[in-house]
Amino acid sequence: MLGINGPEFILLLIIGVLVIGPSRLPEYTQKLANLVKEVRRMASGAREQIKEEVGIDIDEVDWKKYDPRQYDPRRIIKDALLDDDKPVSAGAPTAAAAAVDTKPKTPVRVIERLAEGEAAPFDSEAT
Numbered sequence: 001m002l003g004i005n006g007p008e009f010i011l012l013l014i015i016g017v018l019v020i021g022p023s024r025l026p027e028y029t030q031k032l033a034n035l036v037k038e039v040r041r042m043a044s045g046a047r048e049q050i051k052e053e054v055g056i057d058i059d060e061v062d063w064k065k066y067d068p069r070q071y072d073p074r075r076i077i078k079d080a081l082l083d084d085d086k087p088v089s090a091g092a093p094t095a096a097a098a099a100v101d102t103k104p105k106t107p108v109r110v111i112e113r114l115a116e117g118e119a120a121p122f123d124s125e126a127t
Contacts, residue, residue, distance in 0.1 A: 051057050
């Protein structure tokens, strides 16, 4: 609880009672109770809003699946290397020929230069 152990919490309670005083103590305990109720209401409202917007219930999500400690790069690489390759049909080119044919072509980059002395365009909405 915020790094406060039992004796420190009791000491803080005693100091709080002495500072607040017995006359205002019920008022402040009521305010604390209202604060706790409000925080719980906000948390449940946020949960409902997430459920409405995302369409999933937080309790139904398998959080262990997203645990980064279960990520094992060696297993993932091993599984990827051991995956069966797709069989090559009789009419299809060989893997080497397919690799050459599917080589991505680099697009031609056209650079438009301003004429000497011409001002650069200015977009007033961009700033």
